[in-house]
Amino acid sequence: MTTTKRAHVHDRYGWRAWLGGFFSSSIGLKWLMALTGIGLLLYLVAHLIGNLKIFFGVDPVTGAYEIDLYSEALRTLGGHLVPKGSVLLLFRIGLSLMFIIHIGSAVALTRRNLAARGKGRYDATRHYAAANYASRTMRMSGTIVLLFVLFHVADLTLGYANPDFVYGAVHDNMVASLSRPIVALFYMAANVALAFHIYHGAWSLFQSIGTVNPKYNSLRRYFAVSFAAFILLGNLSIPLAIWTGWVS
Amino acid sequence: MNLSLKIWRQASPDAPGGFKTYEARNVSPEASFLEMLDELNERLNSEGEEPIAFDHDCREGICGMCGVMINGNPHGPQDGTATCQLHMRKFSDGDSITIEPWRATALPVIRDLVVDRTAFDRIIEAGGYISVNTGAAPDANIIAIPKEAAEASMDAASCIGCAACVAACPNSAANLFAAAKISHLSLLPQGQPERWSRVVAMVETMEEYFGSCTNHGECETACPKNISIDFIAMMNRDFIKAQFKNFVRIGQ
Numbered sequence: 368m369t370t371t372k373r374a375h376v377h378d379r380y381g382w383r384a385w386l387g388g389f390f391s392s393s394i395g396l397k398w399l400m401a402l403t404g405i406g407l408l409l410y411l412v413a414h415l416i417g418n419l420k421i422f423f424g425v426d427p428v429t430g431a432y433e434i435d436l437y438s439e440a441l442r443t444l445g446g447h448l449v450p451k452g453s454v455l456l457l458f459r460i461g462l463s464l465m466f467i468i469h470i471g472s473a474v475a476l477t478r479r480n481l482a483a484r485g486k487g488r489y490d491a492t493r494h495y496a497a498a499n500y501a502s503r504t505m506r507m508s509g510t511i512v513l514l515f516v517l518f519h520v521a522d523l524t525l526g527y528a529n530p531d532f533v534y535g536a537v538h539d540n541m542v543a544s545l546s547r548p549i550v551a552l553f554y555m556a557a558n559v560a561l562a563f564h565i566y567h568g569a570w571s572l573f574q575s576i577g578t579v580n581p582k583y584n585s586l587r588r589y590f591a592v593s594f595a596a597f598i599l600l601g602n603l604s605i606p607l608a609i610w611t612g613w614v615s
Numbered sequence: 616m617n618l619s620l621k622i623w624r625q626a627s628p629d630a631p632g633g634f635k636t637y638e639a640r641n642v643s644p645e646a647s648f649l650e651m652l653d654e655l656n657e658r659l660n661s662e663g664e665e666p667i668a669f670d671h672d673c674r675e676g677i678c679g680m681c682g683v684m685i686n687g688n689p690h691g692p693q694d695g696t697a698t699c700q701l702h703m704r705k706f707s708d709g710d711s712i713t714i715e716p717w718r719a720t721a722l723p724v725i726r727d728l729v730v731d732r733t734a735f736d737r738i739i740e741a742g743g744y745i746s747v748n749t750g751a752a753p754d755a756n757i758i759a760i761p762k763e764a765a766e767a768s769m770d771a772a773s774c775i776g777c778a779a780c781v782a783a784c785p786n787s788a789a790n791l792f793a794a795a796k797i798s799h800l801s802l803l804p805q806g807q808p809e810r811w812s813r814v815v816a817m818v819e820t821m822e823e824y825f826g827s828c829t830n831h832g833e834c835e836t837a838c839p840k841n842i843s844i845d846f847i848a849m850m851n852r853d854f855i856k857a858q859f860k861n862f863v864r865i866g867q
């Protein structure tokens with residue numbers, strides 16, 4: 368009778384080996400998930416702050432919608448120093464990489480975890496005492512968020528999912544898209560999933576990168592709750608405002 | 616009190632295994648959980664049935680041999696208590712209790728409720744030691760140790776290696792065990808020479824057998840010694856530091 372060694376160890380001698388043992392280890396992958404998670408959380412804040420410009424209406428000087436000016440500012444980041452749109456492109460590449468690394472690590476870890484768990488299941492219902500709904504549904508909420516992001520990009524960045532899409536007319540595009548009740552509902556549902564995801568993530572990342580101290584450990588929960596709530600309320604306000612016709 | 620026990624029976628590692636229900640009569644509330652099983656085994660013996668195999672040794676909560684899933688709770692319903700220290704007064708007359716072995720790929724069932732924890736030994740072998748000078752025993756307290764470090768180290772060292780953390784973890788991760796074993800040495804001056812090679816060796820060995828931590832915190836609540844997941848964070852911190860420290864060490 369032998370204890371089974373698991374297959375993923377052999378990864379260390381495969382293509383991942385050039386990255387060194389660190390990134391093929393589960394703890395290394397958790398580091399990657401935490402660091403890309405931090406990047407994506409910061410992005411969420413920036414994205415939300417930008418989008419709240421929808422509530423600012425029209426700029427009195429230019430007569431253009433504030434949010435259209437915001438999108439123009441994103442495209443002209445770096446001013447005349449760089450080709451137009453290049454800084455934005457770099458951001459998009461960085462963002463995509465963070466997504467890919469975050470999801471890739473999650474997939475690798477999930478496979479290892481399922482293998483480690485094996486086929487044995489407890490017959491009695493496990494009484495989870497510490498794990499919460501958010502932590503146990505990370506894979507599901509993450510998948511919902513991924514599908515949402517794909518739709519969101521097709522809808523408001525590329526315009527495929529929005530028949531009335533006009534390049535650069537951000538305000539009109541948002542109103543056109545979110546006036547469709549089914550789309551507004553989908554946005555709101557996805558943001559609830561996102562809130563659960565980042566509630567666990569914003570707490571969990573401190574563990575993964577080893578930031579503990581009995582003095583402020585409890586603050587990590589407060590941070591996670593307030594962060595998730597801030598993003599959730601901010602993101603919900605936009606589809607709600609458009610759906611109800613407050614912004615049009 | 617009278618209880619109905621639904622117990623996992625498995626004749627050998629490769630046998631299929633299944634649940635069997637036993638009625639336990641007149642169980643004393645004073646009995647420990649293992650004593651209750653002892654009594655049942657006596658009866659099974661006299662009835663000519665194979666007694667239920669379960670691991671145990673010290674029966675005072677310090678060896679880590681005992682440990683079963685009781686109604687979906689590792690080590691049963693009482694917080695910070697190993698199975699041998701759990702008493703039947705925690706249950707009431709007429710209860711039905713499901714008793715199962717730990718479940719994880721790296722903890723295969725040997726027989727009934729007994730699992731093979733060799734994987735834990737492998738983790739310890741990889742780095743759970745310190746280098747000491749041979750010769751006469753040094754005077755006690757000759758090395759000054761900050762109080763906080765000594766206490767944190769003692770907390771970590773209370774790990775009895777029962778594997779409840781793995782059993783409780785939805786990912787079957789052994790991070791709490793490994794972190795405790797790493798921390799109780801790396802927090803002390805005596806543990807410094809191997810600190811950075813230890814964390815890498817023990818983590819890599821751990822990952823050969825077990826899943827990865829997704830920070831549910833289940834292990835902490837399951838732990839009969841209430842070891843904190845703070846140690847897991849410390850291990851994560853040391854693991855990345857070790858990448859640099861070991862790199863520098865190779866170059867010196």
Ligand code: FES
Pocket residue numbers: 670671672673674675676677678679680681682697698699700775
């Ligand atoms: S028998 Fe030693 S800890 Fe329970």
